[in-house]
Amino acid sequence: xxxxxGAAKRFANGVQxxxxxxxxxxxxxxxxLLGPSGCGKSTALxxxxxxxxxxxxxxxxMGGKPEIGFVFQDHTLMPWADALTxxxxxxxxxxxxxxxxxxxxxxxxxxxxLAGFExxxxxxxxxxxxxxxxxxxxxxxxxxxLLLDEPFAALDEITRNALGDDLLKLWREDGLTVLFVxxxxxxxxxxxxxxxVMTPRPGRIAADIALPATRDSRLAPATxxxxxxxxGALHTAIAT
Numbered sequence: 001x002x003x004x005x006g007a008a009k010r011f012a013n014g015v016q017x018x019x020x021x022x023x024x025x026x027x028x029x030x031x032x033l034l035g036p037s038g039c040g041k042s043t044a045l046x047x048x049x050x051x052x053x054x055x056x057x058x059x060x061x062m063g064g065k066p067e068i069g070f071v072f073q074d075h076t077l078m079p080w081a082d083a084l085t086x087x088x089x090x091x092x093x094x095x096x097x098x099x100x101x102x103x104x105x106x107x108x109x110x111x112x113x114l115a116g117f118e119x120x121x122x123x124x125x126x127x128x129x130x131x132x133x134x135x136x137x138x139x140x141x142x143x144x145x146l147l148l149d150e151p152f153a154a155l156d157e158i159t160r161n162a163l164g165d166d167l168l169k170l171w172r173e174d175g176l177t178v179l180f181v182x183x184x185x186x187x188x189x190x191x192x193x194x195x196x197v198m199t200p201r202p203g204r205i206a207a208d209i210a211l212p213a214t215r216d217s218r219l220a221p222a223t224x225x226x227x228x229x230x231x232g233a234l235h236t237a238i239a240t
Contacts, residue, residue: 001027001145001177002048006057008202017043019202021057027144030171030178032192034185034230034236040203042073042123042149047181049147052063057117066177071148075130077122083109083133084118090141102142108136111135112166128159135163147173148180148220152187161218164191185234190218190224197233197240204236 007021019039025031031042046052047059049070069090079084088105097102106118112132122130131151138146148167152160168191171178182188188195189211197207211226 001026001062003048003060003062004044004054004057005060006046007044007054008056009040009047009052012056016202017107018047018054020204021194023205023208025177025179027062027177028175030041030168030180032188033179034050034188034195034234035182035198035203036184036200037183038232039085039198039200041183041198044203045070045147045149045181045216047213048145063214063234066144069136069142069143069146071131071138071139071146073150073153075122075127075134077130077133079122082119082121083114086122086133087140088134089137090115091131094141097152104142105140107216109133110141111139111170112136126159128155128163131155131163132166133154135167135170139182145177145179148178150183153182153184160187161224167191179209185227185230186218189230195226195230195233197230198239199237206240207233209233231239 002025005022007018009018010016021044033044035041043052046120047054049068057175057226087108091101091104109115109118112135114129114132114136152163155161164187193211195209195211196205199206209229212222
């Protein structure tokens with residue numbers, strides 16, 4: 001679905017965030033982009049989304065740019081709007097009729113466990129619930145490609161694990177392609193089918209690790225082995 005070929009990005013302050021970044025994500029994959037803080041993971045995700053343009057190299061979409069849903073690290077909800085209105089935002093931007101927008105936004109909220117909270121405002125929701133609204137907002141647009149930028153980083157472990165399980169369920173049900181940015185080895189080892197390990201800034205791919213499909217729990221032997229592989233690759237990437 002997506003190919004980055006030799007992508008580079010330097011910001012106005014002189015920071016070279018990415019250099020010669022190349023990877024491919026196939027349709028239907030769940031891929032984790034893993035690396036140390038400041039290595040350019042979020043910048044890479046914004047290149048894929050088209051929010052930034054590369055200074056060199058290219059971002060290519062096979063068969064045309066897909067419908068994209070983006071979940072940021074912060075929930076980025078409008079504080080003056082209720083959950084339904086927040087989830088409906090991408091549909092409002094597309095000028096979808098209000099009735100259809102409400103229907104799709106309510107359905108998306110129900111899918112992330114927020115049925116009955118349509119009229120709740122962000123100040124009335126927990127951190128995990130706010131992130132669920134943010135995920136619902138991305139799902140309401142019925143994306144083919146879902147991009148997530150460390151969406152669970154600020155949450156407690158119980159909430160983070162629950163949201164991870166929900167995300168896997170949504171990925172399987174909708175046949176989504178997912179690119180998930182994280183700095184958590186345990187998170188990537190459980191959620192992803194492939195892990196792309198990045199070097200410190202300027203970021204490039206140091207390892208492309210395919211994980212076994214039998215990781216049915218966070219404590220399964222296959223998951224623990226995946227953590228070992230990923231940790232080793234990350235240590236090597238940081239040391240070189």
